[in-house]
Amino acid sequence: MIELLTPAEMGRADALAIAGGVPGIDLMRRAGLAVADACSRMAGHSGQVLVLAGPGNNGGDGFVAAKVLRQRGYRVEVLLLGDPGRLSGDAALAFSEMQAARLTAGILSQDTLDRVPGQASVVIDALFGAGLSRPIEGVAGEAIDRVNGSGVPVLAVDLPSGVNGASGEAMGPAIRASRTVTFFRLKPGHLLLPGRQLAGRVEIADIGIPASALDEVHGSEAGKTWRNDPALWGPAFRPPCLDGHKYARGHAVVVSGPALSTGAARLAAGAALRAGAGLVTVATPPSAALVNASHLTAVMVRSFRGSGGLAEMLADRRLNAIALGPGAGVGDETRALALTCLAGERAVLLDADAITSFTAEVEALAGALSRRTGARAADVVLTPHDGEFARLFGESAVGASRLARARAGAQASGAVVVLKGADTVVAAPDGRAAVNDNAPAWLATAGSGDVLSGIVTGLLAQGLDGFDAACAGVWLHGRAGALAGPALTAEDLEPALRQALAEFFSRAG
Ligand SMILES: NC(=O)C1=CN([C@@H]2O[C@H](COP(=O)(O)OP(=O)(O)OC[C@H]3O[C@@H](n4cnc5c(N)ncnc54)[C@H](O)[C@@H]3O)[C@@H](O)[C@H]2O)[C@@H](O)CC1
Numbered sequence: 160m161i162e163l164l165t166p167a168e169m170g171r172a173d174a175l176a177i178a179g180g181v182p183g184i185d186l187m188r189r190a191g192l193a194v195a196d197a198c199s200r201m202a203g204h205s206g207q208v209l210v211l212a213g214p215g216n217n218g219g220d221g222f223v224a225a226k227v228l229r230q231r232g233y234r235v236e237v238l239l240l241g242d243p244g245r246l247s248g249d250a251a252l253a254f255s256e257m258q259a260a261r262l263t264a265g266i267l268s269q270d271t272l273d274r275v276p277g278q279a280s281v282v283i284d285a286l287f288g289a290g291l292s293r294p295i296e297g298v299a300g301e302a303i304d305r306v307n308g309s310g311v312p313v314l315a316v317d318l319p320s321g322v323n324g325a326s327g328e329a330m331g332p333a334i335r336a337s338r339t340v341t342f343f344r345l346k347p348g349h350l351l352l353p354g355r356q357l358a359g360r361v362e363i364a365d366i367g368i369p370a371s372a373l374d375e376v377h378g379s380e381a382g383k384t385w386r387n388d389p390a391l392w393g394p395a396f397r398p399p400c401l402d403g404h405k406y407a408r409g410h411a412v413v414v415s416g417p418a419l420s421t422g423a424a425r426l427a428a429g430a431a432l433r434a435g436a437g438l439v440t441v442a443t444p445p446s447a448a449l450v451n452a453s454h455l456t457a458v459m460v461r462s463f464r465g466s467g468g469l470a471e472m473l474a475d476r477r478l479n480a481i482a483l484g485p486g487a488g489v490g491d492e493t494r495a496l497a498l499t500c501l502a503g504e505r506a507v508l509l510d511a512d513a514i515t516s517f518t519a520e521v522e523a524l525a526g527a528l529s530r531r532t533g534a535r536a537a538d539v540v541l542t543p544h545d546g547e548f549a550r551l552f553g554e555s556a557v558g559a560s561r562l563a564r565a566r567a568g569a570q571a572s573g574a575v576v577v578l579k580g581a582d583t584v585v586a587a588p589d590g591r592a593a594v595n596d597n598a599p600a601w602l603a604t605a606g607s608g609d610v611l612s613g614i615v616t617g618l619l620a621q622g623l624d625g626f627d628a629a630c631a632g633v634w635l636h637g638r639a640g641a642l643a644g645p646a647l648t649a650e651d652l653e654p655a656l657r658q659a660l661a662e663f664f665s666r667a668g
């Protein structure tokens with residue numbers, strides 16, 4: 160279940176299920192039951208539950224849950240935002256079924272705000288879900304502030320109210336939930352920040368939408384979106400064959416910076432080797448050759464002079480993946496090296512200074528990419544963090560969500576874009592995208608990005624395509640960070656990567 164559906168796609172999946180003969184009220188009853196089950200687990204055998212219900216179908220799920228919880232013996236209070244007479248469709252039906260079970264609703268207003276959260280041991284947030292269309296204001300916003308300030312555990316229905324399901328952005332006040340029950344598939348807003356933090360632990364409930372609906376709705380004009388998970392890229396990443404040769408696993412090159420900035424390239428090179436590249440060479444300017452050579456053992460060192468020298472080295476077609484950027488320095492020289500890397504039939508990763516060397520000149524980069532030929536023409540990966548992304552693509556892209564920005568960047572450049580952050584997004588030029596959620600906060604440390612570049616380059620050398628290598632690299636990097644644990648440094652990631660790979664291969668069988 161790694162597909163992510165936007166609220167609009169989810170609405171179409173609901174509609175397809177209904178058109179296929181599953182009544183909408185049945186979907187709502189199953190949704191509400193799943194919410195009631197989650198609430199029972201949170202509240203224990205007894206307790207008081209406050210249900211905040213909105214005017215749409217999210218509120219409808221809340222009415223079903225309220226009724227079920229009441230029947231289970233909980234004390235339940237329902238406060239409805241708006242006029243019950245204006246409820247319509249399945250929500251109106253669920254409201255009357257709740258009333259038939261002798262549970263009435265109060266109206267959420269200034270007069271009833273002091274009952275929020277009152278004596279409740281759990282608050283069910285059924286104000287807004289997929290239908291949130293503007294920032295929450297007025298009494299609903301005040302109720303959200305009161306709930307958030309109370310410390311009472313909150314169970315959100317589908318999405319924490321106020322969170323945009325497509326982007327994870329908080330549109331005005333937003334519920335801070337301890338748990339969220341969503342339906343059929345996760346939404347991008349459950350993984351993108353701040354939505355991920357506001358949703359708490361997310362559970363996915365099956366409400367009877369047939370899997371066939373997924374084929375029709377997942378991946379429309381906006382492209383497919385997934386949670387970054389081994390299920391996405393695992394099939395493309397096989398362990399070495401018993402009768403394999405190291406040359407079959409590629410030869411990665413990492414370009415070193417000058418004498419005083421060589422550590423980044425060595426971190427990347429070590430990670431590329433650990434990720435499984437058969438051979439790894441650090442390509443170094445002559446001034447840094449000695450310092451690189453004195454620190455490297457399994458990784459080879461070769462010196463080159465300027466972009467002409469690098470082009471000569473790269474004439475060896477066995478060098479099938481190259482990384483440039485970590486410690487490279489910003490300027491014309493790095494830019495020329497990047498164009499040299501791109502002008503050949505090999506996979507290329509550009510990071511850090513290599514990206515910044517194209518500041519506001521994405522057309523120059525895109526032009527070089529468009530001239531690429533051969534089987535690996537599309538295997539170019541850019542790994543910017545937010546600042547580097549803004550420098551390359553300009554401020555205009557800054558307002559959009561990280562998912563939309565990464566997609567726009569991939570489309571504008573023609574490269575796979577890894578927009579790094581706590582919620583790293585990987586996007587391909589054709590619109591495919593994956594959102595990563597396994598990286599611990601400890602991973603934000605000096606040199607961590609260099610290790611990521613190395614892992615991705617090592618995977619590119621083994622023949623993974625740009626999107627798979629980027630997704631796998633980001634996931635393995637996050638997993639290595641989690642295994643290395645608190646207070647990790649970039650040096651700790653390489654041994655932890657070994658453990659992450661061992662885990663992955665043992666699960667993949
Ligand atoms: N048949 C279905 O479509 C199903 C829907 N389900 C539930 O239905 C939800 C989606 O229902 P809806 O599409 O009705 O949307 P919501 O219930 O999320 O909200 C829509 C209503 O809120 C109003 N609204 C939106 N933003 C507002 C704001 N900031 N301030 C005040 N009012 C605002 C809209 O005008 C509309 O009346 C899902 O999140 C899920 O919980 C589930 O019951 C499963 C089945």
Ligand SMILES: [K+]
Pocket residue numbers: 217284285286287288315316317318319320
């Ligand atoms: K909600």
